[in-house]
Amino acid sequence: MIRVFLVDDHPVVRAGVRFILERSGEVTVVGEAISGEEALEKLAKTATEVDLAILDLSLPGIDGIACARRLKELRPNLKLLALSMHEEAEYAERFLAAGGSGYLGKSSIEYELMDAVKALARGEHYVPQDLLYAMIQHRQEEPRPTPEVLTERERSVVRGIAMGMTYKQIAAELELSEKTVATYRERAASKLGLSSRAALTRWALEVGLLEGD
């Protein structure tokens, strides 16, 4: 039996979650709280063994993340699962950083809740596939070309682009026509395999093209 403590200010949600958990026959809900403060108080007073706390992130009073941090201080072995209306990867990252072990959007409760609870009970982490993908997406390390592949003019144009200058400003600074600037940009972009201003800027910063500004 997995012992679960529920923290959510909405009674119907609590009831629904309790229903889903208990119908599996593998989980028993040992306590409930409607706020972070109440949860901390209850868990501090009783010595009841709890394996897992399921937290809503938007709580009245202290928010879910602060609550998670304090629960972890109170009971370091307690596993924490967030049940959130927010489905941005950043929230998941923050919650995991605060000591949580799993993160679940409320839109997928009925399908994934039991998987998540079981995974956490086994000592694993749980984050839905799409969130996980979003979390790692912008951390991917791509092999980046060195500035030497560009000519000096192309480098200057990319530098201006990365500095957020308008094409008109770049043209004026390099004493070129706007058409020529566009041509240099095209060439640099195709050499680097990066088409957008954002990507060019990221590259310029990574290879140190903007240093000295």
Place this chain on the structure above:
Amino acid sequence: MPRRSVSLRAKLLGIVAVTFAIVGGGLWLSAYVILNDQANHALDARIEGLSKSLAGELTDYVLMNDLYTVRRILKRAQQQHPDLAYAYLLSPGGDLLTHTFDGGFPDALLNLGQRERIASEAGPVRQRQVELLGGQAGSLWLGVYENVALDGVRRTLANLALALLLGGLAAALVAGRMTKAFLAPVRGMVAAVESLEKGRRAQVPVPNDELGVLGRALERFSETARRRSLELRTLNLLGQRLNKTLDPQEMLRATLNTLVETRWFSCAEALSPTAEGGSLLRVGCKVPPSECPALRQLQLGRPVEGFQTLEINEEVVLALSGGTASEAFLAAVADYLRNGLERARVHEHIREKELERRRLLQALLRAQEEERGRIAKDLHDQVGQSLTALRLGLEALEPAPPTLHALKRLVETTLSDVRRIGRELRPAALDELGLEAALRRMVQEMAGFAEIESDVFVHCSRPLPPELETVLYRVAQEALTNVVRHARAKHVSVLLKEHNRHVQLVVEDDGTGFDPRRVSESSSGLIGMRERIELVGGELVVESHAGEGTSIYARVPLPVEVRA
């Protein structure tokens, strides 16, 4: 054609020369006539005397027919009187009896007869005939050189001419010197006028004669011109200084400083009949404000004496002392200052209106954001939670009705709609996670929905002030909306970067683009973006050409101190 100019000095010298020539010539001419006349008379008298004395001496010998003695006497007379050119004796019948010619008697003489003057090699000779005994004893003819008698006259005339010439030269020299001295003041005046023309101060010569009148007039004129020029320069300077500022206090200071610096007055004050203490500004005044006579008189409501006062408006009177200036000049100064103050007032009015407008707009936008945030939060927390609860409740229904699945789908769709609407109103992520996360989410969602590739790059070293984040988020949102709606782009890129105390947002797409001159800002939502950006002191630039995509640049200055 310009007339040939002749200098005044040459003219004066010409007058002296002509006068001298006329006087000298007349003098010499009358001397010539008088002397010649006298000489002629003297010559005639001499010939008369000579011939009579010779005739008396000769008559007896002629009667005795002693021609030898007659000749001897004549010869002797010729020796005694060198001017006696010749003498001869004719018989009553006209025959030549004797003569003094050594080389024979020139017959031509007889033919000349009674002619009185005869030209000879040694000069003109005057001939006279004396009858001896009434012609019964013949006649004696004498020729006398005129030269001998007239030479003296000629010498005298030559000397006179020389004296006149020397006198003339001396007079010319003196006249030259004198005209030079006489013309010196004129030259001085010309030089003075020339330097006045160049705007320099000039010393005008004032001699003690009629030229002195001109000199004094010129001096007065020069003084007037100098004052005028100084007045103009002062007004010019004042105008420049007044144009540099829009602060009324600064304008007063500029006016007082200008009047004192240009030395019109040694003390200038701006007094106010209404202000507490009465004194606004003082320049160059030695007396402490509490003892200032002008101020005291003003406070007592008396006309201010001993000062030149200048009423600018109801609140400001200038009291000037330690100098004088013309009424016209002071009126111009007052006009300048009054115009400046009016300009400042109008500008201040416009600025206040603009500030008020901005404050209102800012308050409006803030209220709108707050309201949106509140609605979004309610949607998210209340409606969202309730829908979640509803879904979980449906799950718990026993026994499950046949429509359960459809109902659950409906609740799910509604829930996701509610959440989307809430995010569009105001994403919780913006307040809780910051601009970067909210921006990423928004771009992902909007671009994903329109099936456009997107790329977001954020590079900020510190969190931005929340208000700024909202502005940038809304601008990006508006730009993205345009991209999705109109651009038909394949790719959109969002760059948010802190650089040099500014934060820059660039939203760039590769879509159809547009001609910024042809699309009105109000229709494209640009006006809203620009308004928001300008409210936080930034600027918005749109770069687009038909067929070449669109770039929207927002550049906003960061507050110096940013609290995390």
